[in-house]
Amino acid sequence: MTDQAFSDDERAAVYRAITERRDMRHFSGGTVAPELLARLLExxxxxxxxxxxxxxxxxxxxxxQLRGGIQAQVEEERIRTAQALGERSDDFMRLKVEGINDCAEVLVAALMDDREKHIFGRRTLPEMDLASLSCAIQNLWLAARAEGLGMGWVSLFDPPALAELLGMPPGAKPLAILCLGPVAEFYPQPMLVMEGWAQARPLNELVYENRWGVHP
Incomplete structure (x- = not known):
């Protein structure tokens, strides 16, 4: 603990938002007030x-109508993904993978155009622009949870097709369709765990010391 630490209650709230954040697929309609949306984007x-x-x-x-066009693109990719999954295709098609038509707000998060001009920190790791956008999405996600709103990240789409639909300039790339809005309740566990699709791995399996694969 240092003098710069938050209070006990403030720290608990931060960790609670991190722990209870969920990738939501079920929404209850409603609206997001403009001032709240502005606060989340900030x-x-x-x-x-x-x-x-x-x-x-x-x-x-x-x-x-544009929201419907986006949902149609997601549905096309959902079917293609199911076909690519082979023997798990039926299980996948039973999963609810998006809430585009049910949520209060839809945001598309994208990478800027002319990114090649920025080489500070990207000369050997050009994907750091993607990492930066991902941090922004996570900030939005945690703030939404703290405000009692659900958010879901939809990645089932063809980036060039979505970019064309949204009139993006050459070089810009959509990374996420974000569904945002009120929910009846938050999932007690990640939905894919609840549906039996996957199991989360414990942290101690993913932390190494000094060399790859060597656990502390």
């Missing part, structure tokens, strides 16, 4: 970014 904007390039771009989808 939280995203406070994310760290390599070279302070701030590569995140967020597109709010307020047009219901």
């Amino acid at each position: 939280a995203a904007h406070h994310a760290p970014s390599v070279g302070l390039m701030q590569p995140w771009r967020f597109i709010r989808i307020s047009d219901r």
Whole structure:
């Protein structure tokens, strides 16, 4: 503990948001007040970014017809993914993988264009722009949980097709469709665990010391 630490209650709230954050698929409609949405996006904007390039771009989808077009693209990719999964295809098709038509807000998180001009921190690791955007999404996710809103990250789409639908410039790339809004309840565990699709691995299996594969 240092003099710079938060209070006990403040620390507990931070860890609670981290622990109870869930990738939500079930929403209960409703709305997100404009000032609340602005606050959540401001939280995203406070994310760290390599070279302070701030590569995140967020597109709010307020047009219901456009939202339907996005959902149709996700459904096409869901079917392709099921076909690629082979013997697990039926199990996959039973999973609810998105809540685009049910959530209060849809945001598309994208990487900026002209990213090749930014080489600070990216000369050997160009994917750091993606890491920076991911930090912004996580900030948004944790802030949403603290505000009592659910959020789900949808990655089942073809990036060029979605970029064309949204009129993105060359070089820009959509990374996530984010479903945001009120939920009846938060899942007590990750949904894929609850559905028997996968099991989370314990931390001690994923931490090494000094050499790959050597556990402390």
